[in-house]
Amino acid sequence: MTAPRTVTVPTSDHGDVTIPEPAWCIGIGHDVPNLRAEIAHQGEPFDITVNTARGPRRLLELMLWQDPFPSPASPHGATVYQVARLLDGDHFGYDFAGLEGLVTDLLEAAGTVRRIAACLRIEYALGGGR
Numbered sequence: 001m002t003a004p005r006t007v008t009v010p011t012s013d014h015g016d017v018t019i020p021e022p023a024w025c026i027g028i029g030h031d032v033p034n035l036r037a038e039i040a041h042q043g044e045p046f047d048i049t050v051n052t053a054r055g056p057r058r059l060l061e062l063m064l065w066q067d068p069f070p071s072p073a074s075p076h077g078a079t080v081y082q083v084a085r086l087l088d089g090d091h092f093g094y095d096f097a098g099l100e101g102l103v104t105d106l107l108e109a110a111g112t113v114r115r116i117a118a119c120l121r122i123e124y125a126l127g128g129g130r
């Protein structure tokens with residue numbers, strides 16, 4: 001049996017802190033001294049993209065996340081969750097059920113885009129598209 005993987009992170013308030021390192025963590029920020037409460041495990045980001053005239057562009061970015069020393073107010077505690085970073089740069093955490101809600105929102109947004117495309121098709125049929 002192999003020992004669990006660990007990482008030692010320098011902190012400005014607790015010195016070097018050694019913690020279990022999830023296999024999915026890419027180690028961003030583990031070499032920069034911060035507060036212990038600011039330590040986070042971050043997974044490889046996945047871009048959700050659309051194709052544009054200038055190539056694929058990101059709609060949102062998803063990545064696994066874990067706060068090993070969460071604040072008492074953290075809705076996710078120390079459990080692993082997904083972070084979605086939106087076009088405006090803001091980000092939100094989703095557990096499994098929340099991520100299913102995000103899927104529903106994206107499907108509804110796709111339906112809205114499809115209805116707008118149908119309106120544009122009608123506009124073209126009426127001569128507006130020339």
Ligand SMILES: [Zn+2]
Binds near residue numbers: 040
């Ligand atoms: Zn990590």
